[in-house]
Amino acid sequence: MHDTGTAPQSDPAEHTEDQSKHSRRFGLLAATTLVMGNIIGGGIFLLPASVAPFGTISLLAFGVLTLGAICLALVFGKLANQHPQTGGPYVYAREAFGDFAGFLAAWSYWITAWVSNAALAVAAVGYLDVLFPLGDSKFAMMLAALVVQWLPAAANFAGTRYVGAVQVVATVLKFAPLLLVAIGGLFTFSTDNLGPFQASGSGAVGAVSASAAILLFSYLGVESAAVSAGEVRNPRRNVxxxxxxxxxxxxxxxLLGTLSVFGNVPHDKLVDSGAPFSDAVNHMFGGTWGGTVVAGAAVISILGALNGWTLLSAQTPYAAAKDGLFPSVFATKKRGVPTVGVIVTVILASLLTVYNYTAGSDGVFEILVLVTTFTATVPYLLATAAQLYFLISGQSERVNRGRLVRDGILAALAAGFSMWLVAGSGYAAVYQGVLFLFAGVIVYACMSARKKRAATAS
Structure with a gap:
């Protein structure tokens, strides 16, 4: 017997507030760009060089991962159809397995969001340095990273109307140069640049697994629309x-961008490239202006990702706070945005950024970022497990019996993909990620006790 009863319903007050001039529910276009913008951050600009040492066999690994991500996306779409509330994986896990599972989904997703935001901001500094040389001043770099974090936060404070607008514009602007390489690069593609199919000394399976370990986290963000389902118009259809x-x-x-880079930059140069898309643009059009174009695209890409992730980082705690599983202050919402969640998230990310630049040790920050690759998979695994639970338990309101086998296979594949993500995190990340989860257990004990006492008093 689970202690959740039925899934939390959408708050009518939210819908009333969503009609204000500052708060507008996302349409299909804005929701789609939210997903695309959050999946594609700044990592794509280095991915081709990261997997080049394994040879073109890494494209095979990318293909397998793409299929896994699509399976996960389909499962989220089906879950959102039955549970169109803000919170995504938190809502699904809580409905299937109770408060504790829901809390773990919310807690781990929240950790992932604010640590990843700090990482994205720090990554943006490298690209900003190309556009506006910062020199060797750590203070200037730290200030730039903080500005990069607070600008998207300002868009969030302004309301969901502006979050959606910024997301659409950022996605269009960053996709223009990426599509230029992805499509235009095919016209200057040369098979002589591809290099060996298998460049590493390991076997084919080992090469696919090793390259996949680098690429595994490229699709984090597929849940973006589901997490913000309460802010999407007609969520059963559009999410x-x-x-x-x-x-x-x-x-x-x-896939097309990585393939084009492989075919435009000689393999021996690509392996050591620090800006593979810049090298591809230089090869396509000549000159050395590619670095500036790619740097601008990378900054726009990261700002767009931060805009979306800042909203998502507040949505899951908001849903949990409404159910008494997070501090009640996180349930505060203005202009369609959980403003307290945004503030707390940005402050935590800013403190982590300041620590990165003042502690004198890059290792600690990299370890924390690696931990997020594990914490991000916890909500995925719980959500896919929830779908399997709904299917196997035969709850008629959630199961289209004519599609039971198909939906079951899809959920099983998505669960397997989630497990692969966990394995790809590495032993150290899983070990330290579990410590983060255990810290959450203490928080859950306190919140659960308060909830029980309040229920008893009433």
Whole structure:
């Protein structure tokens, strides 16, 4: 017997507030760009060089990962159709397995969001340095990273109307140069640049697994529309569509862009490249202006990702706070945005950024970022497990019996993909990620006790 009863319903007050001039519910286009913008951050600009040492066999690994991500996206779409509330994986896990599972999904997703935001901001500094040389001043770099974090936060404070607008504009602007390479690069493609199919000394299976370990986290963000389902117009229809369209759009850019870079930059140069898309543009058009173009695209890409992730980082705690599983202050919402969640998230990310630049040790920050690759998979695994639970338990309101086998296979594949993500995190990340989860157990004990006492008093 679970202690949740029925899934939490959408708050009518939210819908009333969503009609204000500052708060507008996302349409299909805005929801799709939210998914695409969150999946594609700044990592794509280094991915081709990261997997080049394994040879073109890494494209095979990318293809397998794309199929796994699409399966996960389809599962999120089906879950959102039955549970169109803000919170995504938190809502699904809580409905299936109770408060504790829901809390773990919310807690781990929240950790992933604010640590990843700090990482994205720090990554943006390298690209900003190309556009506006910062010198060797750590203070200037730290200030730039903080500005990069607080600008998207300002868009969030302004309301969901502006979050959606910024997301659409950022996605269009960053996709223009990426599509230029992905499509234009095919016209200057040369098979002589591809290098060996298998460049590493390991066997084919080992090479695919090793390259996959680098690429595994390229699709984090497929759940973006589901997490913000409460802010999407007609969520039963649009969340699933946005999730699939956004994932397919990101997959198109990922696969075609990586292939084009492979065919435009000689393999021996690509292995050591620090800006593979810049090198590809230079090869396509000549000159050395590619670095500036790619740097601008990378900054726009990261700002767009931060804009979306800042909203998502507040949505899951908001849903949990409404159920008494997070501090009640996180349930505060203005202009369609959980403003307290945004503030707390940005402050935590800013403190981590300051620590990165003042502690004198890069290792600690990299370890924390690696931990997020594990914490991000916890909500995925719980959500896919929830779908399997709904299917196997035969709950008629959630199961289309004529499609039971198909939906079951899809959920099983998505669960397997989630497990692969956990394995790809590495032993150290899993070990330290579990410590983060255990810290959450203490928080849950306190919140659960308060909830029980309040219920008893009433």
């Amino acid at each position: 699933g569509r946005a999730t699939i369209l956004g994932t397919l759009g990101a997959a198109f850019v990922y």
